[in-house]
Amino acid sequence: MLTSGSQPERIEAGTGKMPRHVAIIMDGNGRWAKKRMLPRAMGHKRGVETVRKIVRAAGELGLEALSLYAFSSENWKRPEDEINDLMGLMREFIKSDLDEFAANDVRLKIIGNYKALSPDIVDMLEDSMSRTSQNTRTTLAVALNYGGQDELVRAARSAAAQGDITAESIEANLDTAGLPPLDLLIRTSGEQRLSNFMLWQAAYAEFWFTDTLWPDFSKDELAQALSEFSTRERRYGGR
Ligand code: FPP
Secondary structure: OOOOOOOOOOOOOOOOOOOOEEEEEOOOHHHHHHHOOOOHHHHHHHHHHHHHHHHHHHHHOOOOEEEEEEEEOOHHHOOHHHHHHHHHHHHHHHHHHHHHHHHOOEEEEEEOOHHHOOHHHHHHHHHHHHHOOOOOOEEEEEEEEEOHHHHHHHHHHHHHHHOOOOHHHHHHOOOOOOOOOOOEEEEOOOOOOOOOOOOOHHHHOEEEEOOOOHHHOOHHHHHHHHHHHOOOOOOOOOO
16 A cells, blocks of 8 residues: 555666666765865865766766755854855855756756745845756755755645645655655765755665765766666565
8 A cells, every 4th residue: 555645666676777866965075175184165165066077967867856965954053164165165056057057957956944044045046946947857956954854844834734744745845845756865975874864755765875975976986876776676665
């Protein structure tokens, strides 16, 4: 019996099946910089270059959706300088890459409580989302001020305001509503935890971990993760 409206179709082992939606916890920028005796900001800067490469790779590899954990609702605990660096990089990235998204049929979506960010960033993000809203090849979902528990509380509140709370009504109110079900969750840098990312969406996702620090992550390694995904047998609780 299905309990959720979004139950993905069954994927048989070794069929070469591609994931539709991949999410990445981009971790290790700080350690990448530290190993080189560089300031942490340099690690984040190199991290943005990797974001750019991986967004291109996602389109080339045929992903329908790529979700990236860029700033969590817990990242506010970091020193103010680092928060400012990350927000500055976000502004620059959206400004410099929006034309490329438009040219490559990439739709930008922001997930998380982004409306709490500074008004200039909110305006820029909303402009960018509306400018790319008709694009259909790949959706890039950038998680900003995102926390999975916060997303669930917001979704449950909206669902309750509309009627019954059910798995379907919660799912329809998640920030990721409309995206394909999450198939594969990748975390770089050797850490193996969810850190409040995609708590609901990860219910039946496959996990893939690598020791590679995010600035060194590459299209080849993404392709390796997809290839391993295609050999996994997913049973969704069945047998
Ligand atoms: C983890 O590294 C990374 C982050 C907290 C932020 C990820 C942000 C980027 C890659 C840049 C901005 C993103 C976009 C989409 C423009 P860490 O600092 O926790 O590394 P550490 O664990 O080695 O210290």
